[in-house]
Amino acid sequence: MxxxxxxxxxxxxxxxxxxxxxxxxxxxxxxxRELTQNYLPNCHHIEGIECGAEDITILENGLAFLSTCVKHPDLPSYSDDPGKIYTLNLLDSELKIKMIVNEPKCNSQVEIFRFVEDENALQYIKTIKHELLHNVNDIVAVGTESFYATNDHYFTNGILKFVEPFLSLPWCDVVYYSPQTVQVVAGGFLLANGINISTDKRHLYVADLLKHKIVVLKIQKNTVLSHVKEVDVGSLCDNIEVDRESGDLWLGCHPNGRNWLLQDPNDPPGSEVIRIENILSEKPKVTQVYADDGSVIIASSVATPYGGKLLIGTVYQKALICDLK
Ligand SMILES: [Ca+2]
Ligand SMILES: [Ca+2]
The missing domain is CATH 1.20.5 (Single alpha-helices involved in coiled-coils or other helix-helix interfaces)
Structure with a gap:
């Protein structure tokens, strides 16, 4: 030839x-994907959150922890503020945020703090780095120094990080870390994002963002997981929060990747909150709880309910609190 x-x-x-x-x-x-608006009553932005609350979790006593101002070269920045962690007491009608940590490090490492409740302060304990924790997106703690973590890429090199989703390589994984054992315990994810654990601590939930699915894994031993099922959510879901009473999953999702990629200020990424009831049953119920085209809140990444209210955080913009119907 x-x-x-x-x-x-x-x-x-x-x-x-x-x-x-x-x-x-x-x-x-x-x-x-076109999004139809689906609003909740009495929503308002949380005062003082101007550069996102990428992840939020709420203690049993109503104290919410918000990790804010994620810095990433691919994300728009609404503020020059360094990353901060705030608390918000949901039982206090004033709903005022209080800062507890300034500038957590943003490399792929895990920092352990002790929460000193009387002083509303986080006391730094230690930093964990490991070659298997190379692109950590989210973790769920199972002990004071042990956790499961998701890696949202296999490669650490910038170009290869782009090639990986471009070729749809399902090479993301979940790592178990304890001072004694560090091991990959699950793999095959296109983009492993949020991770959380069931209320009885027997199942792990992982959001495979690009597959539009929540993957359910059973914990046999800490380092042995078995695949149970995958539940379709029809959205690009980020963090997973688990309602400690009902066991329901609450997902902060990105409804449309086009808006996420283009980052057009006139047509910003929207927000979507999805709830999964009875995930372990034969017919889990998947419900869209909230949807907005970005005119109220941009790029939701987490949603968590407490006492009839829903707190919605975003990657880099604001945070919203609404009443649940
Ligand atoms: Ca995430
Ligand atoms: Ca999380």
């Missing part, structure tokens, strides 16, 4: 590959 023919065939093959990838990626990113 002449050189020109080889070259033409190569170019044609590359064009087919790129075309196929573009179609697949549009499907994975929910590129064409």
């Amino acid at each position: 002449g050189k020109l023919a080889v070259l033409s065939l190569s170019v044609a093959a590359l064009a087919v590959l790129i075309g196929e990838r573009v179609i697949t990626l549009r499907h994975l990113s929910l590129y064409y």
